[in-house]
Amino acid sequence: MVKVTLPDGTKKDFEDNITIGEVASNINSKIKEGALAGRADGVLVDLNYPIKDDISLSVITEGTQEGLEILRHSTAHIMAQAVCRLFPGVKLGIGPTIDNGFYYDFDCSHHFTTEDLKKIEDEMSEIIKENLCFERTEVSRDYAVKEMEKSGQPYKVELIKDIEDDTVSFYRQDEFVDLCRGPHIQKTSKVKAFKLLSVAGAYWRGKETNPMLQRIYGTAFFTNEELKLYLKMLEEAEKRDHRKIGKDLDLFSFHEDGGAGLTFWHPKGARMRSIIEDFWRQEHFKRGYDILYSPHIAKINLWKTSGHWDFYRESMYSPIDVDGHEYILKPMNCPFAVLMYKTKLRSYRDLPLRWGELGTVYRYERSGVLHGLLRVRGFTQDDAHIFCTPDQLEKEILNVIELAQFMLSSFGFNEYEIELSVRGKGEKEKYIGKDDVWDHAENSLKIALDKLGLKYVRMEGEAKFYGPAIDIKVKDAIGRGWQGPTIQVDFNLPERFDVNYVGSDGYHHRVVMIHRTVMGAMERFVGCLIEHYAGDFPLWIAPIQIRILSITDAQIEYAKKLQTQLLLKNFRVECDTGSNKIGYKIREGTLQKIPYLLIVGNKEMQEGLVAVRSRKNGDEGVLPVQDFISRVEEEVREKK
RNA sequence: GCUGCUGUAGCUCAGUGGUGGAGCACGUCCUUGGUAAGGACGAGGUCAUGGGUUCAAAUCCCAUCAGCAGCUCCA
Incomplete structure (x- = not known):
């Protein structure tokens, strides 16, 4: 007899060698139906795993995250089987599950096309219909290597050779065998809803020097409804693509003649950016920051002193010759701030100095x-x-985090994940700076996070060589993550530039330098905002807030007068006084996602009114101009 | 950078080894209308760039530039 302990604490006795699946059927009908695999003493196993000793067991069922991962992993195997059937001689890489799906890497002389994906899907459906069993076998490592060599799978051989155990496991469906830890669903017919999404190159084991394989991405769900929902989400994400919206709303462009990766900000995009930058500056001034401007190029020597020339050269542009001296386009702003700091002797009484810079x-x-x-x-x-x-470090970090939170919430980002990157154990030579200084800095970051009651993940060994950091990843309106604020303590530059302050003891001490962004970069932030709001910006950010639409030529003058009145109130206003019908003008304004369309006909003109059509609510009827102004002023103030 | 795909009018996209098309946008005119597209006419292109194959190339081949999906890397 074996004793099985279930997650709720109940213990039951069963005969020896009873399988997980049989135990699952014994619990209740719901678990029986949905059982996919089990977790036996913490280890994932198949349903037909025989229980030999007393264990604690949880049954993994459909509708759980773990269950979904198993389903997707099995679907990846089915896909690989289909590919092997259709393209004999294909060599298999790896086929894991990932967020939202799975992939499998193949080495195949034939280049997969989207038509191939359809064929592979059809073959997969065939395999599912055949209702094949996933059978697990365990063999010795040496035997496995020989088998895989025999069947012409060099990548599998490489994988097996790297496994430390003496035995390895394989899963077989009919003619298809794959190295795999498992567990898997029992039969292919469990797969009800799947789709292959794309194919792209991927280096074997992610190494650039390795051969490139073809990676097919797919996804699977327990129901067709869930699959449809996911595909709809992908469509939604596509609709939010900032590149498309940027073009449609005339915000920015890129040019072959300008150069790849160089942004041209059109008037509307530039307007948005300047609104954000003005806000940024005001909020920084309020918090005791000053701002700097620094040059775009500097002599190469500066970059040698800072260490960038040695450690960052591959990201830097080649030197520019100026009168026989070499200048470099700046890849970072920090050395400039250091030079300015060093223009005079600083006392501890001057600190902290908070110097912001919108630096290109x-x-x-x-x-x-x-x-x-x-x-x-x-x-x-x-x-x-x-x-x-050093004493001020903790407080400064705290202030930065609060500022970052304030900025993010101002732009409608209210969910985020925080990472604390610290130095790894036992690789001291990787990091500049003394142990006690590091300890102090890491501690300051940690205490600041704790004081604010923020949850974070500690990332051991993720710190840069020059200091520990806090990274904030924000979530947008449809749940996607974006790199947001970073707060980085820097031991390197104060050392290299010998940056000091005079302490109360009259001696020189090494200054502590914090390097931080709260939005990241204007380009990336605006791109992210576009996708977050899907181009439907809140009134305070919208490049054009109001467009006045005249019904006939008779209201042109009234419209212009209104425009002037609103411009004087600092609103961003356009007029559409063209000869199109009002329906057409409304359509145009709507497609441009303008928050307020003001429709003016004779009725409004005679009584000093505007007919308000808001993006949120559509036709809202007429309002006296003054009432409308109060309303939008309020909306801007509240950043709604 | 690597793998694959793509580059035709301002935009979205058809198209074919033998004198380049549509819709929208744009311009002019008609129309002056009440909450998501009124009508007519017109202008617009070295078919990304440079080579090659061919009697003939926008079409086939190569290179370059740029874009897209990923890999790798990052604000």
Whole structure:
């Protein structure tokens, strides 16, 4: 007899070698129906796993995250089987589950096309219909290597050789065998809703020097409804694409003649950006920051002193010759702030110095990584450098986090994940700076997070060589994550530039430098905002807030007068006094996602009214001009 | 940078080894209308760039530039 302990604490006795599946059927009909695999003493196993000793067991069922992952993993195997059937001789890479789906890598002389994906899907449906069993076998590692060599699977051989256990497991469906830890669903017919999504190149084991394989991405769900919902979500994400919206709303462009990754901000995009920057500056001034402006290029020597020339060269543009001296386009703003700090002797009484800078930097990014506004080669960081004493560090970090939270919530980002990157254990040579200084800095970051009651993940070994950091990942309106604020303590630059302050003891002490952004970069932030709001910006950010539409030519003068009146109140207003019908003008204004369309005909003109059509509510009827102004002023104030 | 795909009017996209098309946008005119597209006419292109194959190339081949999906890397 074996004793099985279930998650709710109940213990039951069963005969030896009873399988997980049989135990599951014994619990209740719901679990029996939905059982996919089990977790036996913490280890994932198949349903037909025989129980030999007393264990604690939880049954993994459909509708759970773990269940979904197993389903997707099995679907990946089915896909690989289909590919092997259709393209004999294909070599298999790996086929794991990922967020939202799975992929499998193949080495195949034939290049997969979208038509191939359809064929593969059809073959998969065939395999599902055949209702094949996933059978697990365990063999010795040496035997496995020989088998895989025999069947011409060099990547599998490599994988097996890297496994430390003496035995390895395989899963077989009919003619298809794959190295796999498992667990899997029992029969292929469990797969009810799947779709292959795309194919793209991927390096074997993610290494650039390795051969490139073809990766097919797909996804699977327990029901067709869930699959449809997911595909709809993908469509929704596509609709929010900032590159498309940016074009439609005339915000920015890129040019072959300008250069890849170099943004051209059109009037409306530039207007948005300047609104954000004005807001940024005001909020910084309120919090005791000053702002700086620094040059775009500097002599190469500065970059040698800072260490960028040695450690960051691959991201920097080549030197520019100026009268026989070499200058470099700046990839970062920090050395400039340091130079300005060092223009005089600073006392501890002067600290902290909080110096912000909307600094435009240029970095060489490999051509394949460029992506709209989100990854560019020239961008403006909302940078700041805080020079402080070690004692002030914690308070400064706290202030920065609060500022970051304030900025994010102002733009409608209310959910985020926080990472604390600290140095790894036992690799001291990787990091500059003394242990006690690191301890102090890491501690200050931690205490600041704790004081604010923020949850965070501690990332061991993720710190840069020059100091620990806090990274904030924000979630947008449809749940996607974006790199947001970063707060970085820097031990490197104060050291390299010998940056000091005079303490109360009259001696010089090394200053502590914090490097931070609260939005990241203007380009990326605006790109992210576009996708977050799907181009439907809140009134205070919208590049055009109001458009006045005349019904006939008789109201042109009234419309212009209204426009002037609103412009004087600091609103961003356009007039559409063309000869199109009102329905047409409304359509145009709506497609441009303008928050307020004011329709003026003779009725409104005679009584000093406007007919308000808001983006949120449509036709709202007429209002006296003054009432409308109060309303939108309020809306701007509240950043709704 | 790598793998694959793509580049035709301002935009979205048809198209074919033999004198380049549509819809929308744009311009002019008619129309002056009441909450998501009124009508007519017109202008617009070295078919990304540079080579090659061919009697003939926008079409086929190569290179370059740029874009897209990923890999790798980052604000």
